[in-house]
Amino acid sequence: MLIRSIPCLQDNYAYLLRCEQTGQTAVIDPSEALPVLKALQKEGLSLHAILNTHHHGDHTGGNSELLRHFPGIPVYGHGSDQGRIAGQTHFLAAGEVFELGKLSIQALHNPGHTHGAVSYAVHDALFTGDTLFGAGCGRVFEGTPAQMYHSLNQVIGACPENTRLFFGHEYTRKNLEFALHVEPENPAIADRLAAITALLQSGNFSTPSELGLERLTNPFLRCEVPAVQAFVKRIEAENPLTPVEVFRVLRAQKDRF
Ligand code: ZN
Ligand code: FE
Numbered sequence: 711m712l713i714r715s716i717p718c719l720q721d722n723y724a725y726l727l728r729c730e731q732t733g734q735t736a737v738i739d740p741s742e743a744l745p746v747l748k749a750l751q752k753e754g755l756s757l758h759a760i761l762n763t764h765h766h767g768d769h770t771g772g773n774s775e776l777l778r779h780f781p782g783i784p785v786y787g788h789g790s791d792q793g794r795i796a797g798q799t800h801f802l803a804a805g806e807v808f809e810l811g812k813l814s815i816q817a818l819h820n821p822g823h824t825h826g827a828v829s830y831a832v833h834d835a836l837f838t839g840d841t842l843f844g845a846g847c848g849r850v851f852e853g854t855p856a857q858m859y860h861s862l863n864q865v866i867g868a869c870p871e872n873t874r875l876f877f878g879h880e881y882t883r884k885n886l887e888f889a890l891h892v893e894p895e896n897p898a899i900a901d902r903l904a905a906i907t908a909l910l911q912s913g914n915f916s917t918p919s920e921l922g923l924e925r926l927t928n929p930f931l932r933c934e935v936p937a938v939q940a941f942v943k944r945i946e947a948e949n950p951l952t953p954v955e956v957f958r959v960l961r962a963q964k965d966r967f
Contacts, residue, residue: 711813711833713876715915716749718742721880722768723917725837726750727761729811734758736810738830738837739878740772747779756780759810762787763839764827765794769878773797788819788826802828818865822858823848829866835918837876842866844875844882844919845889845902847930849965855958862930863953871922882906882916888967889929892941892960898926933957 714726718741725738726749736759740746750757757780762770765787773785773796786808787794789801800808804819816831820841827848830837840848841861850858866875886903893899902923906916925931932938933956942949942959949955 711835713835713918714749714753715876715917716745717880717915718745718772719768723876723878723880723915724772725876726753726755727810727813727832727835727837728755729813732811734811734813736761737772737776738876739763739769739839740776741768741770743772743775743779746772746776757783759783760785760797761815761830761837762791762795762798763829763837763841763878764788764824765791766824766840769839770795786817788817788828791824791826794826820861820865822850822853822855822861824852827861831869831873834870834872835874835876836866836869836921838866839878842875842924842928842930843877843879843885844906844916845899845924845928846881846885846964847928847961848878850961855961856954858961859930859933859954859957863933866921867931869921871920871925873921874918875921875924876918880910880916882919883910886927888964889927891967892929892963893932893935893937895937896927898923902927929960930957933960 712728716724722741724740728735735755738761784799785797786800802817817828820827823840889899933953
């Protein structure tokens with residue numbers, strides 16, 4: 711299995727995923743076609759499938775042009791995104807598995823950012839779109855805080871600690887600044903902020919992250935930690951501090967951070 715990160719638009723990532731045994735190659739979330747075509751050309755690859763994590767234009771904008779270059783290839787997305795993803799041919803159910811060459815890919819349903827948001831799991835990699843970011847999560851546009859909490863903590867959170875997380879946007883630095891605002895005393899967050907700042911300055915990407923590191927530094931996976939609850943109490947003295955209520959306040963605070 712080979713994965714390549716492709717920066718697109720302002721701060722998006724598309725990814726190439728290749729089965730090395732068969733040469734079958736997919737793109738996840740082509741925001742635009744040109745950088746994807748260039749990446750394929752550079753590696754001498756053809757394209758055999760498009761995987762969309764959700765319908766937003768910055769994750770599907772390249773579908774139509776890629777389909778002109780590679781007519782008839784399958785386009786995967788959640789069943790509920792029917793009519794919202796250009797060229798969609800496969801309408802996935804929660805947990806459904808499909809093949810790319812010899813790779814088995816599982817679609818995890820992650821409602822919250824959108825109703826049809828999915829993450830794609832293959833071996834130790836998980837492509838999370840706008841559900842989980844480095845040290846953060848997507849905005850809750852179509853679902854409820856309870857759904858988003860569940861998608862992040864119970865669905866993605868059930869993956870092994872060493873799962874590599876390939877997310878949809880380069881927001882990690884800004885997210886860590888918010889994480890440090892929530893937990894100023896957490897040395898893991900301060901350390902990661904310093905490391906990511908240096909990494910980005912040297913022209914590298916913060917993707918992928920690892921689930922174990924996210925558990926230590928991502929406030930949206932830390933709703934049961936006393937320091938995070940104390941932050942929420944300072945915002946809402948009456949907050950009952952259930953995980954979902956903590957999550958709701960964190961997300962609202964991040965929206966205006
Ligand atoms: Zn989105
Ligand atoms: Fe996005």
